Amino acid sequence: MTGRKISEKTIRRLSHYARCLRHTRIKGKKIVTSEYLAKRCSISSAGVRKDLAVFGEFGKQGSGYDVQELLANIEKILGTGKPLHVIVIGAGNIGQALLESGLEGTGGYSYSAIFDSDPEKQGKIYAGIAVQPMKELRETIRELGDNIAVIAVPDGEGQKCVDQLVEAGCNAILSFVLEPLDVPEGVKLRYIEISTELDILTHSLMRTGRIGR
Amino acid sequence: MTGRKISEKTIRRLSHYARCLRHTRIKGKKIVTSEYLAKRCSISSAGVRKDLAVFGEFGKQGSGYDVQELLANIEKILGTGKPLHVIVIGAGNIGQALLESGLEGTGGYSYSAIFDSDPEKQGKIYAGIAVQPMKELRETIRELGDNIAVIAVPDGEGQKCVDQLVEAGCNAILSFVLEPLDVPEGVKLRYIEISTELDILTHSLMRTGRIGR
DNA sequence: GCGTGTGAACCTCTTCACAGCG
DNA sequence: CGCTGTGAAGAGGTTCACACGC
Structure with a gap:
């Protein structure tokens, strides 16, 4: 299954989001906002939302992103997550x-x-x-x-x-x-x-x- | 001594040029062209020339760049080269x-x-x-x-x-x-x-x- | 003729501001 | 009201083509 072209910079950020989400999941947090990811990945919240919105509407307006679901989606995009x-x-x-x-x-x-x-x-x-x-x-x-x-x-x-x-x-x-x-x-x-x-x-x-x- | 603002991407390329030049110097080669550096650093020759031209006219038209002199200039720009x-x-x-x-x-x-x-x-x-x-x-x-x-x-x-x-x-x-x-x-x-x-x-x-x- | 230096066109990425949905 | 998704504007980087100097 071949995906679309994504720039290296974007992939690098997605990798950071994934790492952050794994860490967040361990802490038991279920929902995160773009602002939350932004702070931890040293980027603007608009940048986070733009990155994620390209691949689908993963977020819920008013609340944020489901940690488990977003991580699964990012891993699917990257091809990671499997051994x-x-x-x-x-x-x-x-x-x-x-x-x-x-x-x-x-x-x-x-x-x-x-x-x-x-x-x-x-x-x-x-x-x-x-x-x-x-x-x-x-x-x-x-x-x-x-x-x-x-x-x-x-x-x-x-x-x-x-x-x-x-x-x-x-x-x-x-x-x-x-x-x-x-x-x-x-x-x-x-x-x-x-x-x-x-x-x-x-x-x-x-x-x-x-x-x- | 504070220098001008250079993007991280450019600095990374300058670092690659410097590494390549050190290696070239060991081989005894005295002059290189932008094409030579381009091949070894996986970039276009126009890119190499543009990078270098920003900081001064290091090259000699018709021949190329003096290895030792160019390396010294890049190290000066980066602040490297000294212990x-x-x-x-x-x-x-x-x-x-x-x-x-x-x-x-x-x-x-x-x-x-x-x-x-x-x-x-x-x-x-x-x-x-x-x-x-x-x-x-x-x-x-x-x-x-x-x-x-x-x-x-x-x-x-x-x-x-x-x-x-x-x-x-x-x-x-x-x-x-x-x-x-x-x-x-x-x-x-x-x-x-x-x-x-x-x-x-x-x-x-x-x-x-x-x-x- | 050869290879540098460079302006212009082109493309990509980032930031901003806000509409829209829960 | 809070936070996402997004079009538009702006900034930055890359490629192209060619004039110029050796």
């Missing part, structure tokens, strides 16, 4: 940390496997999951079905790793590797860039005169 | 992994200290840096001078941690904690959200019919 396997490539510091940290409260994701090309690391167990050799990648991906890969391999090994993933049938990758990576048409790739986030903070500090540069 | 201390709060899996991974090739950043409120963890050494108790936060920040804090503490401890940082004089925070955090006016705060990145990938997979939802 989805996340596999990790690279059992170094980052890879281990990801597994140990887990993905609880994220709407269906869970780490299901970890791979490393280093025989020294293979067989070690993190968060109950044994490190597998790369040659088992294809087989494991076939067994798991739908999945997203997170790569956290040393600099210089990123492209090789991506190629193996693509070849094994993975078509969504989240990279902690900063090298520009090539993927075939149709394979989705995103980056987590700590250094860029630091740059943004640094610029902000400089601009407001909080550090001398 | 800047990054301190980590939380010596759990993520905190350890960050220190061990280091910040080489990022334009001046380096991890300089790590703190944890758990006495069990205090004194342990990661990447040559000993875990300090939180009560030493203020003193260390004063000694280090300009800094950015990265917080990687357990869920529920984020706000307390932020409050202590702000109180100790830190005014830029990068958070791995997903709770919405409050900071006073003037303190800069950003989030690294793996679950949101996964949501964006999931939606993209669904939209292109690569997973059934």
